[in-house]
Amino acid sequence: MQFFKNIAKLIILVATLVASGPVLAERTLKLGTTGRLGMPIGDAIDQALIPAIAKASGGKMKVEPHYQKSLCAEQKCGEQANQGLIALWTSSTANYGNFGTELAIFDLPFIFKSLEDAKRISNEWLAERQCKLALQNAGHICLSVYSSGGFRQLGNATKSVRVPDDMKGLKWRVTKSPVEYMLVKNWGAVPVPYDWSQLYQGLQSGVVEGQYVASPWQHVAKLHEVAKYFTEIGGMWSGNILAMDAKQYNALSSQEKKWLHEAADAYGEKVNQLDNAWITNGEDAIKASAKEWYKPTETELSKWRAGAIGAWLDAKGTFEPDVAKRVLLEQGMNNFVTQLEKAGAL
Template sequence: MSYKTLKTIICFMLLSSLFFGCKKNDIKTVKIAHGLDTNHPVHKAMLKMGENLEGLSDGKLKIAVYPNQQLGSERECLELLQLGALDMTKVSVGVIENFAPKMKVLGLPYLFRDKEHTFKVLDGPIGEKLLNEGEKYLLKGLCYYDAGSRSFYTKNRAIRTPEDLEGLKIRVMESATAIDMVKRFGGSPTPISAGELYTALQQGVVDGAENNPPVFYLSRQYEVCKYFSLDEHTVIPDVLVAGTHFWEKLSDQEKEWLKEAAQNSVIYQRKLWAVSEEEALKKVKKAGVEIIRLEKSNFSEKVQDMYKKYEQNDSEIYSLIQEIKAIK
């Protein structure tokens, strides 16, 4: 555990004893942290969830949201959940796979055919099964938020074919799947936290990164990277996660209120996301970014072996892959 994480835990637990998560006149405040900008659809969905939860509970449950990595990176927030120092957080599947290994299946490149296929998987039995997977690691998944498709953006040269990635240092999440994928494209994967990425790009620590259009725009990374290559290699959802320490302290009625509010926020977030993707691409293009639409088959061919390795090494993941691909 990093010094920053430990410091955050100590400070936050001290504050918790004074205010956060406390009961006052039978009112409970649920603490949620995430690393995104306040204009991001996920943050807006959390605020909406708070309004909904307060209404469903007749004011007995409220939500306090801490954005912009105020309480740490995604990984650090998951650690806070496991320790009971934080109630809920939003993380990418690419990060939570380090805590709940079966989640890594959702981070495989070119797994989903389109948006409709993605939502059928996430909102169905497979998605539910994967949400429950985290409980043995003290993490309870509640729902999935749309995080669109991830693509490459670079500083000094455009990515038009997989060969263009050769020799480039590409920032990735702390995800073994993402690291493996970039290596197969010929790049040099470099895990860096989201909060440090802008400076890393400026200083040349990395040559580029990969993410979705709204994050590219809201993080202002388009000021440094002037090429956005829409290869759409992965469709990695965000997951709303509760710590089991927090969850087990709720009554059955409080759990139902929270689950209903979370599901309602999914509908709201997905509508916001569709609009934000389109707006983000328009705004970065206006700011001078070249938007490059690629032949995806050139990229998907490079990563087919990633599926095959599970056939021999992880029969459960391989079975999930086949189930996902079979959904119509």
């Protein structure tokens, strides 16, 4: 009789263990993005983020991607993350401004001298510093800061442009960005807000004569077919982030956070690698058909930077002057620091 009682207890114990399930259930992080496969952000999600998090966690954590605005786009993705509808999202640093100013420093014109400097300084300290502030203050943590298209470059259909005076009177397409509007105006052109989808036809017809767009996007849109003069001034870096809602991030275990950061690092490295190739291929194609691709001298670049000082003044209060100064000095941009300090922007 005791034998049967013991068997019954064993059956109950086994049933209880089965019903309780595994101690660590698989966690799925839903990701909303404008990126798509075939482009750096989408490919980096597919080739690095997803496999890296699966490998790090041994399959206990996975990313479920929703590409090409199928769920949301940038700011809306951030709002959905706050509502718990998704966990991860990608956005430009500019559109993150709707949640806080912690990443505004990445959008200051001429804050970075080159793609190499942007990556080095971001990876060494700036991204980690600003992302910690974002976690504390803005309801999101940025897990990776990276380029999407590099720097904007000037392209126009009318003539060679080497210094700002050469832009005087030209009708220059701008977005809704107040920084871009001020830059173009300070450089002497006439800012014309104009829809991206109509830009090719606008340049072709002369409704607008120039634009300031990241070079690989100029190539994707085939703007080099109708705009043959290019000026490599850099200036506005196309910063992007992979972010997560702070409440959901804080709810992760320390082990899960470790897996996530390991995967985000792999994603950041991959997206920068793919982005660099995209930029190079786009610029090579443009240069092959351009009448001129001009790279200004340092003296000429100082004139372009001077036109950005007004944008820095307008942005005061959204960035820490000491941090911005450190970024510039680490790149040897002492003269620009002097210009900014003289104007009261730092």
